[in-house]
Amino acid sequence: MQPTWILIAGRTTRQGTSLNESKFGSEYLDETQTLYMNVEDLAQLGLQPGQLVRLRSVWGAAEVRVQPDKRGELPRGVVFLAYGDASSRLMGADTHGTGMPDSKGIEVVVEPLNIGSPPGAIHERSGAAT
């Protein structure tokens, strides 16, 4: 059984500033497709900063690049992704009678992909819903 991580999606300063430029711009897409992870968790999975990974929840999957968390922000077992297309793909549709899908605290599996994937591959595969 693969280990699972708890995904928290949220706002970041860069996500907030870049969406004012364009949601189709490279900065917004980069910020919303970057997964932050505790450095010890990165080492456990043998991941390199910038490496492409596939995140899978029971509801969907998204491909993102992984980076170590900033300033020891994340405890082990917790990963962070800025709100955007990728985080939305991992949410369930069921709102449990509230109108709000589970958007934080989602269990995900982190699967390494090829280190040598070309830049921009993520955008082509999981860009904004089209």
Place this chain on the structure above:
Amino acid sequence: MSANDGFRVVENATCTFCGCVCDDMILKVQGDRIVEAKNACVLGKAWFLNHQIESRPVALIEGQPASLDEAVERAAQILVNARYPVVYGLSDTTCEAQRIAVAIADWIGGCVDTTTSVCHGPSGMAFQGVGEVTCSLGEVKNRADLVIFWGCNPAESHPRHMTRYSTMPRGLFVPRGRKDRTVVLVDVRRTKTAPAADIFLQIKPRRDFEALWALRALVKGVEVDPRIEEDTGVSLRQWRDLAERMKSCKFGVLFFGMGLSMTRGKHLNVEAALALARDLNQFTKFYIKPMRGHGNVTGADNVVAWQTGYPFGVNLARGYPRFNPGEYTTADLLARGEADAALIIASDPLANFSQPAREHLLRIPYIALDPKETPTTRHATVAFTTAVYGINVAGTVYRMDDVPIRLRPALPSPYPSDEEVLRRLERRIRQLLGIGTNLHPNPPRNSHVERAFS
């Protein structure tokens, strides 16, 4: 407004990017650009300085340029012929536009829902269950000596909240500002807000309810099992210390974010926080407020509540309002494949809804109003380009503490406001439905729009 060296200066302008709605902006305007935004935070600067007149048509029908009248006609036909339409969004437009959107939902017998439902909607449910011990941010500034942030990260999402309202400013009863306050952060992540706090409690994910319930017990003097540390990641000693600080402060306030409302438990998490604040009023003055995200999401709650009695997730199909989150909320209406048309105002569900909801939205005809091109406008059957509220458009917005604030626009736009498009749409819908058109005055003609797009 004053002119100086080819620049115009707009004083006391309002930033509508986030729920802080800071109304002390000093904007320097050159031509059709804002070149300086004094007093703005990093998000506010991005909001103002990236503003430019888009080079898009005023309207698109199935991706092809169209006149305003043609687009209004097509939009009205879609909504009038739908069997279960939904009107959604509304958190980034004026209250004046919001009230017309509610009227449209009423005429077409659809649902009206706002982005609150995927933000603090669960908090709205909790308010109904427990009540909200509320105060204004001005009271916080002048009185609060204990400020708790729970499941929120104002350093990144509301950058001026702490400096303008909650932790730094000097107030009437906290004359030394930050030195007179204790600031506590409770969060799963050690965010950028953590260095601004005196106490940081790093809680385990999805354990907010347990922690809040334990605090309620401690406040009431009920013994708590030390194993609370295993559950929450924070020791009983630390929770006891926080409970004592809450009881002994003179004016405490708990600001909570979507760490509570978006995590499993949702409205129950918020109910626990609201009940804690209520309990604390047996000992001191204690208040609780949600940290609201979009510039006028609080206005959307207020306007929809004025007009229907409920803040979001309202169905008007029977001619009277019914409220049922989970049934009449847009994320559910779309994911279950129920809505057959949508009017989306100032929001971008194709960027942030679940995949089943997005896939259904792409299958049905919908109308989108937005100043910028977004994934939602790109796929809309009818897309209107509208002027930006607060920058181009005057009106009323509500700050996150339910204080209404008047907008002072900095420069005109060739595009119509959301309000103007919605007025035209509402009028045409009433014509198509055979409902008297003398209920509201004719929409005021906008000469900029007429010249640019006639």
